[in-house]
Amino acid sequence: MSALPTLGEAPKRSVVGPAVAAAVLVAALTGGVLYFRARSAPSSDPVSAALPAADAGPVALPPPPPPPTPEEQLKKAGLKRLSIRINGPLETGVIGGAGHETGPALTQVLTRTLVWWVHVPGDLVRGDTLDALYQERPGDEPVVHAVRFTSQKHDKTYAAYRFKAGGDTFSRFYGPLGDELELRLADAPVDGYDQITSLLKDGRRHKGVDFKTPVGTPVKATFDGTVSRKLWSFRGNGNCFQVTEAGGQHRSALYLHLSELPEDLKVGRKVKKGEVLASSGNTGHSFAPHLHYQLVSAGGAVLDPFESQPSSHRALEASQLPAFEAEERRLDGLMPATTAPIP
Numbered sequence: 001m002s003a004l005p006t007l008g009e010a011p012k013r014s015v016v017g018p019a020v021a022a023a024v025l026v027a028a029l030t031g032g033v034l035y036f037r038a039r040s041a042p043s044s045d046p047v048s049a050a051l052p053a054a055d056a057g058p059v060a061l062p063p064p065p066p067p068p069t070p071e072e073q074l075k076k077a078g079l080k081r082l083s084i085r086i087n088g089p090l091e092t093g094v095i096g097g098a099g100h101e102t103g104p105a106l107t108q109v110l111t112r113t114l115v116w117w118v119h120v121p122g123d124l125v126r127g128d129t130l131d132a133l134y135q136e137r138p139g140d141e142p143v144v145h146a147v148r149f150t151s152q153k154h155d156k157t158y159a160a161y162r163f164k165a166g167g168d169t170f171s172r173f174y175g176p177l178g179d180e181l182e183l184r185l186a187d188a189p190v191d192g193y194d195q196i197t198s199l200l201k202d203g204r205r206h207k208g209v210d211f212k213t214p215v216g217t218p219v220k221a222t223f224d225g226t227v228s229r230k231l232w233s234f235r236g237n238g239n240c241f242q243v244t245e246a247g248g249q250h251r252s253a254l255y256l257h258l259s260e261l262p263e264d265l266k267v268g269r270k271v272k273k274g275e276v277l278a279s280s281g282n283t284g285h286s287f288a289p290h291l292h293y294q295l296v297s298a299g300g301a302v303l304d305p306f307e308s309q310p311s312s313h314r315a316l317e318a319s320q321l322p323a324f325e326a327e328e329r330r331l332d333g334l335m336p337a338t339t340a341p342i343p
């Protein structure tokens with residue numbers, strides 16, 4: 001029995017020694033493994049992931065993602081592209097490119113830009129090309145963001161880009177150099193309008209110019225004259241009045257679809273150019289808030305206000321040009337580099 005402690009002590013010593021050695025070995029191995037893991041998975045450590053290891057050697061980077069295709073870029077921008085070569089009626093071509101659902105309305109919207117460049121449809125000839133970027137809107141007409149038209153008859157390519165200038169309420173179309181596409185009437189019946197949705201030149205046999213504008217927009221006299229008529233054919237015209245020019249050509253200006261007329265707007269009242277006479281509305285045969293403005297000669301012939309009244313093209317201010325040019329480049333990048341492919 002007395003030998004046991006001795007025997008026991010000896011093994012104790014001999015066990016402690018190897019146990020410590022083993023523990024050191026395990027620690028060393030574990031540490032080594034941990035160290036190895038830490039080196040082989042640097043991304044688990046935000047610091048080592050952010051800093052390139054000096055001794056990491058060549059690292060195989062994943063291949064860069066392929067550049068987005070034009071179709072992916074268009075989808076991201078929420079736009080669709082039309083690219084056609086005219087080979088018959090414009091609407092047929094646009095339906096061919098944009099489909100039956102969007103085509104007819106898109107034709108109308110595009111025509112409103114084309115009429116500022118050429119006679120539609122008279123000047124359109126086979127082989128003309130039309131490219132456009134547009135945005136579909138369920139239950140509403142599409143918004144066109146860019147148009148490029150190459151005319152065989154005029155041997156010229158025209159382009160327009162939709163842009164909202166700083167301080168403006170509504171977007172407008174501008175040519176490549178920042179000049180506004182549409183003319184502006186010097187003495188317009190409304191100042192603030194979203195867009196002109198009907199022109200005498202757009203081939204719809206509509207007698208007036210429709211200014212799309214919110215209900216309540218001030219409506220002004222376009223020349224000095226006398227209120228010569230009010231509230232006729234209410235079912236179609238809604239609230240309406242007419243001013244006949246004092247002197248000059250004795251033209252008459254007709255204002256239709258107004259909000260309720262002011263009490264003092266009586267037949268025989270003299271009005272001054274620029275005087276606010278009523279507010280725009282959506283009465284009578286009208287599908288959306290707008291002002292129908294119509295000009296007729298003393299003999300009753302329909303006149304085009306853009307030919308019969310003073311008008312001019314506005315240009316973007318220099319301070320707006322960098323933003324406009326950036327938008328122009330973005331839209332050009334989404335349009336085909338060349339015009340429509342020959343079928």
Ligand SMILES: [Zn+2]
Nearest residue numbers: 208209210292
């Ligand atoms: Zn109208």
